[in-house]
Amino acid sequence: MYRPKEGPRFDYRAQESQRVGSSPTLTDRFPQLKSLIVNLGYYNSKGVAKNSQIKYSPNLDRAKSVFRVDCPNAGCIRGDFDLTEPIAKAVKEHRTTVSAEMCCQGWQSKTTIDTVPCHNILRYTLSLGY
Numbered sequence: 309m310y311r312p313k314e315g316p317r318f319d320y321r322a323q324e325s326q327r328v329g330s331s332p333t334l335t336d337r338f339p340q341l342k343s344l345i346v347n348l349g350y351y352n353s354k355g356v357a358k359n360s361q362i363k364y365s366p367n368l369d370r371a372k373s374v375f376r377v378d379c380p381n382a383g384c385i386r387g388d389f390d391l392t393e394p395i396a397k398a399v400k401e402h403r404t405t406v407s408a409e410m411c412c413q414g415w416q417s418k419t420t421i422d423t424v425p426c427h428n429i430l431r432y433t434l435s436l437g438y
């Protein structure tokens with residue numbers, strides 16, 4: 309069978325997108341949450357900005373409660389950022405603003421046998437309304 313893309317990166321993304329797809333929406337999981345604004349900034353492992361800030365407001369009725377943000381490193385394997393827990397914790401504690409950063413736990417291949425950790429950094433701010 310022809311597969312347009314394969315390899316560990318694709319398999320992981322496919323598996324993760326299934327996990328996202330089968331999760332309830334943000335509205336279903338957090339009925340008290342009325343608005344969410346996500347502000348993202350990407351940095352490399354040394355803390356140097358990689359690109360401009362991204363700010364968006366997911367549609368709570370459609371966005372899934374397993375909330376993943378892709379790592380901007382195109383060669384990154386089994387990385388990416390998972391904001392699922394930070395969002396759940398913020399709602400539970402009824403916070404209106406949460407700022408933190410997380411480090412990508414993926415890696416990339418330097419050669420066929422040598423890999424280097426990705427360690428890209430995502431700095432995020434969540435603004436929540438109830």
Ligand SMILES: [Zn+2]
Nearest residue numbers: 379384387426
């Ligand atoms: Zn990464």
